[in-house]
Amino acid sequence: MTPGPRAVGKLSTLSGMRIRxxxxxxxxxxxxxxxxxxxxxxxLIQSVYLSAHLTDPRGRIAAFVGLDNYVTLLSSEAFWNSLKVTGLFTLYTVPTGIVLGLIMAALTHTKLRFMRVFQFVFSLPLALSVSTTAVIWMMLFHPTLGMFNYFLQSAGLAPVQWLTDPANALLSISLMTVWMHSGFNFIVLLSGMQGISDDIYDSARIDGSGPIRTFVQIVTPLLSPTIFFLIIVSIINAFQSFGQMHILTKGGPAGATEVLVYSIYKEAFVNYQFGTGSAMALVLFVIILILTIVQFTVLEKKVHYQ
Structure with a gap:
């Protein structure tokens, strides 16, 4: 049965609307x-192209090498050291930053007076850039003039070489990074807490649940989507960290703070090996992609959506 003129006209009109x-x-x-x-x-396409070539100091193509840059990279001790440093840096900063954000959000998620003032103070690090934060903490870490060593000496303790001792440098930068990201973590987690209905708190209080039990057994599961988001974003940020290492330690001492992105910068813009630098950038992209897929595959199953 063929459609009538009106049906054909209506179909052509709908088709024209969809096209528009x-x-x-x-x-x-x-x-x-x-x-x-x-x-x-x-x-991205240019990085893939450069990763298969050798280049001169001006970045011009010198020779096609195929996968040789990747073979050289994977057999390099410096690459594996930077990958290890990046993993340790992520391990130091991500869980600590999220736990600290949870504590600050829980402390200020009350209706007491002056809580707005504390919320403003806790969110202040978000307003500072990486370079500004690094300069501030460079003065705090100064071995003779810094405030941290001043407090240690006032307590009768020996001063610490925060940025020049390989055993302390990565921990010191991790401490700075946790503080730098604390404002963002605090705001995101506080927003998640404010999205939980007051009826839930009232019901828990009527059932005799104390503040700690309510937070652990009720609030935290309801915050799991927010925490899941923060974990993914924080891990990506940790793997892409560069500014604080570049300003404070230049990847030193003895490679103790040479994260993967700083290795890429040094290989491409200090050693002028743009092919190897592009290969490292693509390896970093693949690592972040795999970690993100694993998190969505494994961790999302534990997320409680309301």
Whole structure:
């Protein structure tokens, strides 16, 4: 049975509306797609291309080497050291930062007076850039003029070489990084707590649940989507950290703070080995991608969505 003229006209009208909507959508997306193409897709394609070549100090192609850059990279002690340092840095900063954010959010999630003042103070690190934070903590870590060693000496303890001792350098930078990210973690977790209904707290109080039990058994499971988001973002940020190492230690002493991104910077812009640097950047991309997929596969099962 063939459709009548009215049905054909209605179908053509709907088809025309869909085409106009698609064209309009593409028009709105075009500026974003253009920016993504220039600043994301083109550098990615260029990195893949450079990773298969040797380059001169100006970045011009000198020779095609295929996978040799990756073989050289995976057989390099410096690469594995930077990967180990990055893993330790992530282990030091991510759990500590999330726990600290939870504590600060729990302490200020009350209706007592002046809580707004404490919320403002706890969120202040978010307003500081990496370079500003690094300069502030460089003065705090100073071996003779720094406040940390001043307090230690006032207590009768020996001063600590915060940034020049290989045993302390990574821990010192991790401490600074935890403080630097504490404002973001605090705001995200406090927002998650404020999204929990007061009826839940009232019901727990009526059932005789104390503050600690309520927080551990009720609030934390309800915050699991927020914590899951923070874990993913924090791990990605940790693997991409660069500024604080560059300003405070230059990857030293003895490679103790040479994270993967700093190794990429040194290989490409200090040693002018853009091919190896591009290979390292792609390896870092694959590592972050795998970690993110594993987190979505494993951790998301434990997330409690309301």
């Amino acid at each position: 909507e698609n064209v309009l959508a593409i028009g709105f997306l075009a500026p974003s797609l253009l920016l993504f193409g220039i600043f994301l897709f083109y550098p």
